[in-house]
Every structure is written in C-alpha cells, then in structure tokens.
Amino acid sequence: MNEQHDVHALCLDVFAGISAIVSHDIKNVLAIVNESAGLLDDLACMAGEDGGVPTDRVQATTASIAAQVTRANIIMKHLNRFAHSGDVPVASINIQETLARMIALTTRKAAARKVSLRIECDEALQLHTQPRVFDALIYNLLITIYETFPAGGVVLIEVETTTEQIILVFNPDDSAPVSLETFPGQGHITLATALHGTLKTAENKIRVSLPAGRQVS
Amino acid sequence: MTDNQSKQIKLLIADDELEFASTLVTRLELRNFQVTMVNTGQDTLLAVERDLPDLLLLDLKMPDLDGLEVLAQLREKHPDLKVIILTGHGSFEAGREGMELGACDYIMKPVDLNRLIEAVKLVCSDG
Numbered sequence: 001m002n003e004q005h006d007v008h009a010l011c012l013d014v015f016a017g018i019s020a021i022v023s024h025d026i027k028n029v030l031a032i033v034n035e036s037a038g039l040l041d042d043l044a045c046m047a048g049e050d051g052g053v054p055t056d057r058v059q060a061t062t063a064s065i066a067a068q069v070t071r072a073n074i075i076m077k078h079l080n081r082f083a084h085s086g087d088v089p090v091a092s093i094n095i096q097e098t099l100a101r102m103i104a105l106t107t108r109k110a111a112a113r114k115v116s117l118r119i120e121c122d123e124a125l126q127l128h129t130q131p132r133v134f135d136a137l138i139y140n141l142l143i144t145i146y147e148t149f150p151a152g153g154v155v156l157i158e159v160e161t162t163t164e165q166i167i168l169v170f171n172p173d174d175s176a177p178v179s180l181e182t183f184p185g186q187g188h189i190t191l192a193t194a195l196h197g198t199l200k201t202a203e204n205k206i207r208v209s210l211p212a213g214r215q216v217s
Numbered sequence: 218m219t220d221n222q223s224k225q226i227k228l229l230i231a232d233d234e235l236e237f238a239s240t241l242v243t244r245l246e247l248r249n250f251q252v253t254m255v256n257t258g259q260d261t262l263l264a265v266e267r268d269l270p271d272l273l274l275l276d277l278k279m280p281d282l283d284g285l286e287v288l289a290q291l292r293e294k295h296p297d298l299k300v301i302i303l304t305g306h307g308s309f310e311a312g313r314e315g316m317e318l319g320a321c322d323y324i325m326k327p328v329d330l331n332r333l334i335e336a337v338k339l340v341c342s343d344g
Contacts, residue, residue, distance in 0.1 A: 024278065024305050024306070027305035027326055027327070028234050028237065028305055028326065030326070030327045031234065031237050031305065031326035031327040031328060032234060032236045032237045032240065033327075034326075034327035034328065035236075035237055035240035035241055035244065035327075035328070035330075036236075036240055038240075038244055038330055039240050039243060039244055042244055042247050046247075061240075064236055064240070068236070111280060112278075112279075112280045112281075113280070114280065151281070
C-alpha cells in the first residue's frame with residue numbers, strides 16, 4: 001500500500017465519518033419536526049373538542065419547526081461545502097472558514113464530550129493547499145481531541161503565519177493535557193506529510209506546520 | 218385522545234434532543250401517560266433510582282454515557298426494568314445490540330406515535 005493510497009483511504013474514512021454524524025443530526029431534526037407536526041395535529045383535534053385553539057402553543061410549535069428547518073439548512077450548507085472540497089485537487093481556501101466548518105460538522109462529537117473550541121485566526125487568511133486532504137487532517141485532529149481530551153475541556157485553535165509557513169496551534173486549557181500517546185497518530189502524520197507539512201506536540205500543544213505556498217492575507 | 222387504559226403507565230424518556238423529548242412528553246401526556254424526561258445518561262440512572270418507571274424509552278446517543286452503557290448498568294440493579302430503545306441510527310445493529318442487553322423493543326426515529334404507544338402497551342401488559 002503506497003502513501004497516495006493511504007491518503008485516499010483516510011479521506012474516504014473522513015467522508016464516511018462526516019456522513020454518519022450529519023445523517024444522525026438530520027434524523028434528529030426530522031424526529032423533532034415529526035413530533036411538532038403531530039402536536040399541531042393533537043392541538044387541532046383538541047380545538048375541535050372544546051372549540052378553543054391554544055394559540056401560544058401553536059405558535060411555539062411552529063417556531064420550533066422553523067428553528068429545526070434553519071438547523072438542518074445550516075448543517076446541509078456545511079455538508080455541501082465539505083462535499084465540494086474534492087472538486088479540484090489544489091485550491092486556495094479560507095482557513096478560518098474551513099476550521100469553523102469542520103468544527104460545525106463535528107459539533108455532535110464535541111458536545112458528547114462537552115469539549116468546546118475557539119478559533120483565533122485572521123479572517124482573510126488563505127492557504128493554497130489540497131482542500132480535501134486539509135479537511136481530512138483537521139477532521140482527524142478534532143476527532144482525536146474529542147475522544148482523548150478530558151470532558152469539559154476548552155481548546156483554542158490559533159493560526160500563526162511566517163513568510164514560509166502557516167502554523168495551526170491546537171492549545172488546550174490546563175484541564176486537557178495533550179496525550180503524547182495519541183498525538184501525533186499515524187493518520188495525522190500521513191495527512192500532514194501529504195500536505196508537505198509536519199505535526200508535532202510540544203509544551204502541551206499540537207502544532208501543525210504547513211508550507212505557506214501562495215498565502216494571501 | 219384520552220385513553221384510560223394507559224393512565225397508570227409511568228414512562229421515563231431519556232433523550233439528549235430536548236425539543237424532541239419535551240414534545241414527545243406533551244403528546245404522551247395528552248394521551249394520559251405519566252411521563253418525565255431526562256437528557257443525559259447519568260440523569261437517567263439517577264431518575265430510575267429516584268422513581269422507578271414502568272418503562273424507559275432510551276435514546277442510544279447521549280452525552281456522557283451511551284444508551285447501551287446506561288442499559289448495561291441498569292440491568293445490574295433493575296433486571297426487570299422494561300426498556301424500549303429509541304434510535305436515530307440508520308441500521309438496526311444498535312437496536313439489536315440493545316435487545317441483546319435485554320431491551321424489549323427498539324423504535325427508529327422519526328417516531329410513529331401510534332407504533333410507539335402500541336409497543337409501550339404491549340410491553341407493559343406483559344407483566
């Protein structure tokens with residue numbers, strides 16, 4: 001098995017992982033809409049029995065349906081952008097937007113462990129890279145963080161720039177020490193290497209250094 | 218909408234989707250079930266200790282404790298507690314796993330309320 005095959009397999013795993021999370025989220029949205037529609041039907045039946053319509057409950061229920069539609073729309077927007085990450089092998093991507101999207105797509109996993117993330121990055125910072133592989137690397141890092149960091153931790157993602165590199169620093173708070181047994185894992189190294197970058201742990205931080213390429217800020 | 222037969226059935230719903238759980242509570246209450254809800258695995262264990270329900274409707278994916286872990290822990294202290302699994306999973310595998318841990322049935326989300334009520338009554342009438 002060569003390196004290109006490994007990267008391809010890792011990217012497929014990421015597509016599968018994200019599909020699982022998103023389909024679960026959408027099923028939950030549908031479950032809420034289904035119950036809300038059922039409740040509206042119940043209220044209509046009750047109105048038929050005693051002649052009164054509890055308008056506040058009807059309005060609360062329709063508001064709930066609208067909120068779920070918004071929730072599903074946001075999830076699908078992120079999924080669509082992620083799905084198009086493989087459209088071209090190399091492209092300029094907005095780093096902050098990409099990090100925010102991968103965090104949003106994995107929110108369910110983060111919430112399960114009560115891990116929260118904060119991004120500190122120049123809003124306009126772009127990276128010329130392989131978008132699909134970059135997404136896969138970020139996904140793998142996030143999932144390992146969710147699975148290995150203590151529940152309730154906060155992780156700050158800082159993006160530093162030099163003339164030659166863009167460095168992503170995953171900086172957990174004191175309650176979430178980086179385990180050197182899990183970072184960097186083989187998958188992280190394979191993906192970082194495919195991006196011509198490096199991944200290191202030092203001073204309780206994870207540092208991903210990528211070539212700046214045609215960096216634009 | 219009322220159903221005297223179901224008046225005595227005490228249900229506990231454990232699901233981390235607050236809006237789903239609270240709406241289901243309302244709809245089941247309208248049908249004269251006595252219903253309470255919790256939103257985490259730990260709270261499920263505590264709620265069962267505090268007030269043993271006739272039947273637990275248990276979501277498989279919850280923060281802190283997975284539904285199957287909750288089920289396994291409950292089985293040790295309350296081997297006779299009746300449990301129906303609620304699952305948003307696309308496959309039947311997780312539900313089947315729950316059945317192996319002693320759940321009486323599993324129901325896929327979105328829930329068909331009539332199917333759920335039938336299952337609840339059937340399980341509770343089994344003694």
